[in-house]
Each structure stands twice: as structure tokens, then as C-alpha cells.
Amino acid sequence: MADMTPEKTKMPEQAPEVRNKNFLEVAQGYTPELAQKESQRCLGCKNPRCVEGCPVNVPIPEFIGAVQRGDMEGAYRAISRANALPAVCGRVCPQESQCEGRCVRGIRGESVGIGRLERYVADWALENGVSSDEMDPPNGHKVAVVGSGPAGLTCAGELAKKGYSVTIFEAFHVAGGVLSYGIPEFRLPKSIVEKEVANLERMGVEIRLNMVIGKIMSIDDLFESGYEAVFIGSGAGLPQFMKIPGESLVGVFSANEYLTRINLMKAYRPDNPTPIFESKKVAVLGGGNVAMDAARCAKRMGADVHIVYRRGEAELPARAEEVHHAKEEGICFDLLCNPVLIQGDEQGRVKSMKVIRMELGEPDASGRRRPVPIPGSEFEMEVDTVIVAIGTSPNPLIRSTTPGLETNSRGCITTGEDGSTSRQGVFAGGDASTGAATVILAMGAGKTAARSIDEYLKGKN
Numbered sequence: 001m002a003d004m005t006p007e008k009t010k011m012p013e014q015a016p017e018v019r020n021k022n023f024l025e026v027a028q029g030y031t032p033e034l035a036q037k038e039s040q041r042c043l044g045c046k047n048p049r050c051v052e053g054c055p056v057n058v059p060i061p062e063f064i065g066a067v068q069r070g071d072m073e074g075a076y077r078a079i080s081r082a083n084a085l086p087a088v089c090g091r092v093c094p095q096e097s098q099c100e101g102r103c104v105r106g107i108r109g110e111s112v113g114i115g116r117l118e119r120y121v122a123d124w125a126l127e128n129g130v131s132s133d134e135m136d137p138p139n140g141h142k143v144a145v146v147g148s149g150p151a152g153l154t155c156a157g158e159l160a161k162k163g164y165s166v167t168i169f170e171a172f173h174v175a176g177g178v179l180s181y182g183i184p185e186f187r188l189p190k191s192i193v194e195k196e197v198a199n200l201e202r203m204g205v206e207i208r209l210n211m212v213i214g215k216i217m218s219i220d221d222l223f224e225s226g227y228e229a230v231f232i233g234s235g236a237g238l239p240q241f242m243k244i245p246g247e248s249l250v251g252v253f254s255a256n257e258y259l260t261r262i263n264l265m266k267a268y269r270p271d272n273p274t275p276i277f278e279s280k281k282v283a284v285l286g287g288g289n290v291a292m293d294a295a296r297c298a299k300r301m302g303a304d305v306h307i308v309y310r311r312g313e314a315e316l317p318a319r320a321e322e323v324h325h326a327k328e329e330g331i332c333f334d335l336l337c338n339p340v341l342i343q344g345d346e347q348g349r350v351k352s353m354k355v356i357r358m359e360l361g362e363p364d365a366s367g368r369r370r371p372v373p374i375p376g377s378e379f380e381m382e383v384d385t386v387i388v389a390i391g392t393s394p395n396p397l398i399r400s401t402t403p404g405l406e407t408n409s410r411g412c413i414t415t416g417e418d419g420s421t422s423r424q425g426v427f428a429g430g431d432a433s434t435g436a437a438t439v440i441l442a443m444g445a446g447k448t449a450a451r452s453i454d455e456y457l458k459g460k461n
Helices: 032-039 060-068 072-080 086-092 114-127 150-161 190-202 219-224 255-263 289-300 320-328 439-460
Strands: 142-146 165-169 206-208 229-232 252-254 281-285 304-309 332-335 337-344 350-363 369-373 379-382 385-388 426-428
Touching (some): 032 060, 072 086, 086 190, 142 150, 150 165, 150 229, 190 206, 219 229, 229 439, 252 255, 255 385, 281 379, 289 304, 289 385
Parallel strands (some): 142 229, 165 206, 281 304, 304 332
Antiparallel strands (some): 337 350, 350 369, 350 379
16 A cells, blocks of 8 residues: 655755755755655556656656565666666756656655655665676677767666677766766765766776867767767757856856866865855856856855846746755845846956846747846846856867768757767767757667667668
């Protein structure tokens, strides 16, 4: 008999007034007792809508059923058949709009905490040294994967399971892509990413760091080196700016730079050789998850932080959980506001920002109501740092050095539903082909491309 408690089992977390001063993980995970309690809320539906909502089709009722029986290894093996990075997904996947959004328990209460249970099982497996052992024998074929973000790691893992010799080429000095440089430690500890990467290496995946494909080697060079197929999962790391006066002032950061310095370079540590500028008053421009991450990092650095977003709260694209946490931590939201000018002092440093109030008009092409300036409503915000978090696009390096590789007007690599590109033997997925999106969607694209690469290479024999 299922536990019909309408609310999810609460997950322990740091108190807001404590966590906004440190970079330790906010959500502290289920205990075995809490995981068992939450698993009992699952109805074990014969036609599980939750699986349909998962981009990588994790067999959710199967793994939760194993948790109910106390079979953690069985639960992990069920998850890992579909998901190469479960400890990551359990933390950063937007379950509320995907698997949990389809859960029938959500009709008259809260959905089953699928993400929380996935995290618990994955953490248990990492702590107990359990990894996937469903490996085909080596088949003699070599595949190159460009980028070690969620799309690249997933593609590499899926191909390794099928017996392929896989090499990942990563531009940075650390593997993980956006998981390492973009998502803060308090949401996704880097030790978790390192363990997930180590699992892939144990499966035989080789990772070559400091390899900027398009500069050190081209896609054509990879083929000449013996690779029979290439997957491009290089992400979308080129930041976009507002194109307003003052963006070149000292104290204006892209969210990418700010988060990379915080997450990858550990610039928040006082003993760091390249510490980040210690701000007192920060404005973060944007309303997505990246904006929340940047704002919450700045708060932990001791600043008074304001999120400036041109639409209202209902239109915020960030996860509701991230907005809730940001508010709890003391971050102010200046909604229906849009910056028009960043002003500097005599030394060329940011000193204030001119902002105009907005109102929502008719829907735009995205279906959201278009923000319209209110004449005469300008006001000035005193700030010393501005972090721009309004989106990113793919770096042009690979497309500019790969003849015949088609891209769209946004610079994204054009792909078919199977991840194939205009170049034979070249596949792509994740943010490199869609623009900035979620970790789990990138993983789904990597999984699809791996399946297509397998079919492509088998067809060549």
C-alpha cells in the first residue's frame, strides 16, 4: 500500500542565514530513512507518465521500487542503464517540468520526489564504489568527442558501453564543461562531477585536457588521426551582452566569466592567487538559472545583490526552487526593470546604473508578453559591479574551421533529429546545436547521438 501523504518528504538543508555565507551544498540529501519514506509515495504506475517526461527515459518506477525493497545497488543499475550522470541530474535537473511534472501524485498534492531519490541512490553508489558493469567487448572502432560537458560525457559513456574506444577532447584544464565552470559548488559539488568523470574513465574513456579543437586540431585532423566519427558537444560558452553604454567599464562581468572564476578558479578563497573583485553592491541582469547562480555567488562574497529583470515574477525563466532559495538568502528582485546605461567614475570603474521601469504589453514571438518601457520612469541604482546573465551562444571556433558544417543564424550547428550534421561522420548535440538549455536536455542529445553513431559505424562495415 502506497503512502498517500500529499507532501514530499522534506530534504534537510542549510539555514538561509548560514548558507549565504558559505559555498557548501545547500540541500544535504536524504537519509536512508527519509529515502525509504519518500519511495513509499510512488504508486508504481503501469503506464508511468514520469518516464515519458524524462529526456533520457530513466525507468523511474523500477528504480524507486528497488529503493522500497532496500536494494540500492539494483536501483542504481536501473538508473545507470539510462543515465550516465545520475548524481548530477538528481541535483540540477528541472524535475518539476519533466518527470515530476508528469507524476499523477501531483494532481492532488505534490509529486513524488524523483530527483531527490535519484540523488540519494547515485550518492550511495559513489560512496560504495558501485559503477555500471554492462559493457560490450571492444569492437575496434574509435570515436572522438569534442567537449566534456553533459552532452559529451553522456555520448562518451553510451559509446563506451557499446565497446567503442572513445577519446574526449576538452579545451579547459578540468573535465566537466558547464558542470565544472558554470554551476556553483553549493548546488553541485565539484567532487561529485569528478567522481562521475572518474566512472567514465574506469569504463575506458580517455580524456585529453587543454585541447582546443579548432585551434590545436581541427575536426578534419581528428579523422586523419584514425577517428571514424566525431561528436561535437562543445556547448554555448560565448556570452551575450546588453549592448548598452558602459559595458566596457571595469566591474562589468559576463556571468560566464564570473562563475568560471568562482567555480573553476576558486576565486572566492582568500588565499587564491587570482581573487575576484570584492564587490559591495551588485546588479545581476537576467532572470534565468545562470542569473540566480551568479547572484547567489555574489551574495556569498559579501555583497548586497539585486537581480534586475525586465519582466515580472511569473515570467522568470529560472527554476522556482532557485528563485525561492535566492529570496531566502536575501537577494533583492527588481522586476519589470531594464538597464539603459552603466556609469563609471574617473578611474573607469562602475559606480551606478540607470534603469527604466517596464510594463508588459502584447506577447512576442516566444509567447511571453513583451516588456515595454514606461516613459519618464528612469531611476539610478548605486552599484560597483554588474553581472550580465542574459544568455550565451556557441563559440564560432569549430564552425569557422570545419568546411561544410552548416549552422543556423544563431551560430548553432544544424542537426537532424538523430544528431547528424551536414558533414558525414560528424554528429552534434547539446548547447552547441540548440543554444543554451538544460543539463538533462544536453544529456538526451548526447544519448541520441551515441545511438546514431553506433548505427552509422555499423552501417559502414
